Amino acid sequence: MIVRPGENEENGDVTQGDHPLSINPDSEWQTFFKDNEVLLQIDKDVRRLCPDISFFQQPTEFPCTEVVNSHGVKRLHTRVQRRVLKCANVERKGLGITKIALSVKKATEDYAPMTEGKEAHWEVVERVLFLYAKLNPGQGYVQGMNEIVGPIYYAFSSDPDITFREHAEADCFFCFTNLMSEIRDFFIKSLDESDQGINRMMTRMLVQLKNCDLDVWLRFQQLDLKPQFYSFRWITLLLSQEFPLPDVLRIWDSLFSDERRFDFLLHVCCAMIVILRNQLLEGDFPSNLKLLQNFPPMDVQVILSKAVELSQQKIF
Structure with missing residues (x-):
């Protein structure tokens, strides 16, 4: 599943077989490089x-014992580890060079990898997302999936029962895969106009807003x-970026x-708008958009109480 080309080479000469410059579509190196393109985006997202x-x-x-005791070889983030080149500022006067200031800039990395034998939670999430992308090549990884898997993993790995925490990664992968089977249309552009596509969902939300608060809709x-x-992110990420994590779980x-559940999601989105109706009716475009x-x-x-109230009005 996770390709590591060259591991099984018995001798140093790989020119007769698979090698990094091979154009063979079945080349392990080709697969490795394509996987790294996906992994690079996943690595950036899970660190945030x-x-x-x-x-x-x-x-x-x-x-994962096999990973953390591999001297970094099997850690996914090492495949896309960032390198920083040295740079020099040159000041020139006339025809001569007067000053060369050598500097090395390093990007801040809050989510730093753990030492040998340890593994951070973000590394586990990275593995879950990468394996999901490998198992679902038709969809792959789309930016934003990290915001969906994060609360799921947090819930399992924070369980008060240690026996449940022990299997948090497997449970998270199972639940994430099942949830993605329901919301996959949100992440596939060609399905935007389908019944469960994101454009269709936003249209339904706007229709509900018109029926429950005509003044705000007209505004x-x-x-x-x-x-x-505003609602593209709300619906696609199931409101996971709009509230603190404990509120998202609630x-x-x-x-x-x-x-x-997705009808109720639209009720929640409408409730969020209706609750802010006074500010929205008074505000202009920039202030309303920012709000x-x-x-x-x-x-x-x-918000949830208002959403339940809207759901009982049968205004869809």
């Missing part, structure tokens, strides 16, 4: 996961404030317990 808490930077209690039409500007608890893209902190129970 939930920056407001330190959980994903902490070591897991149950690291949005007047300002040409399209749902793509929202998801209600969301996933509902058989018509919707940076939803103000509030008790999520208020």
